[in-house]
Amino acid sequence: GKWHLRSSAMQGLKVLVNAGPTLEDIDPVRYIGNRSSGKMGFSVAEAAALAGAEVCLIAGPVHLPTPLGVRRIDIRSATELLQCMLSEAPHADIVIASAAVADFRVREIAKQKIKRGPDGIHLDLVPNPDVLAEVAKVQPRPFLVGFAAETENVLTYARLKLDKKNIDLIAANDVARPGCGFDANENALTLISRDQQWHFAQAGKSELAGQLITQVAALYRGRS
Numbered sequence: 408g409k410w411h412l413r414s415s416a417m418q419g420l421k422v423l424v425n426a427g428p429t430l431e432d433i434d435p436v437r438y439i440g441n442r443s444s445g446k447m448g449f450s451v452a453e454a455a456a457l458a459g460a461e462v463c464l465i466a467g468p469v470h471l472p473t474p475l476g477v478r479r480i481d482i483r484s485a486t487e488l489l490q491c492m493l494s495e496a497p498h499a500d501i502v503i504a505s506a507a508v509a510d511f512r513v514r515e516i517a518k519q520k521i522k523r524g525p526d527g528i529h530l531d532l533v534p535n536p537d538v539l540a541e542v543a544k545v546q547p548r549p550f551l552v553g554f555a556a557e558t559e560n561v562l563t564y565a566r567l568k569l570d571k572k573n574i575d576l577i578a579a580n581d582v583a584r585p586g587c588g589f590d591a592n593e594n595a596l597t598l599i600s601r602d603q604q605w606h607f608a609q610a611g612k613s614e615l616a617g618q619l620i621t622q623v624a625a626l627y628r629g630r631s
């Protein structure tokens with residue numbers, strides 16, 4: 408059981424979590440996606456609930472059970488995720504964005520299945536909105552925690568995202584590390600604020616999510 412993760416660290420707080428990939432349809436049978444399993448984000452939502460928070464989880468298409476006591480909303484694309492986040496974020500004290508948002512979508516989704524021909528095809532891709540950066544403009548602005556999935560220069564790139572997206576904390580995730588990141592059951596994270604950082608050693612995602620939630624709660628309660 409997860410009873411050992413129970414605490415009152417987030418008692419009375421409303422926490423909005425997003426998790427999983429977004430999928431961008433190309434035609435009725437194909438999409439652009441990524442390798443996010445959603446496990447880390449679902450573990451974070453569960454850990455926040457176990458710490459006493461009222462949790463809303465916005466989930467991309469994944470086959471994972473909804474953690475106990477969590478309100479779940481399913482989305483598919485980045486556009487749907489943005490709409491949903493903008494309507495939920497004003498009610499949240501803390502937003503934790505672990506979703507692996509597809510950075511591009513096709514300009515127009517084909518109504519019919521694209522047929523295979525002798526030539527290749529070019530997909531006309533347009534950038535998706537930066538959901539987290541948009542949520543950072545919401546009033547009242549919740550306390551914002553992002554994730555950064557990197558394969559190199561992990562801490563440097565994560566720190567750049569903290570500034571660029573104007574968020575409070577970012578959890579840097581080395582997805583090239585063996586046994587960690589996408590699809591894996593374990594992970595290791597470095598939580599970064601403007602002037603401090605905390606390292607959480609490789610562990611199961613539930614364990615790690617519990618540690619992350621405890622630290623986020625302490626920083627939220629102690630913010631100036």
Ligand code: CTP
Pocket residue numbers: 485504505506507508509510535536537538539540552553554555556557568
């Ligand atoms: N994110 C988002 N909307 C996007 C892209 C990312 O909300 N269109 C959020 C993710 O949920 C995550 C954080 O921003 O919390 C960092 O995502 P990541 O993909 O690592 O960063 P990008 O800004 O997309 O940069 P890049 O993929 O080029 O490294």
Ligand code: CA
Pocket residue numbers: 508509510
């Ligand atoms: Ca990205």
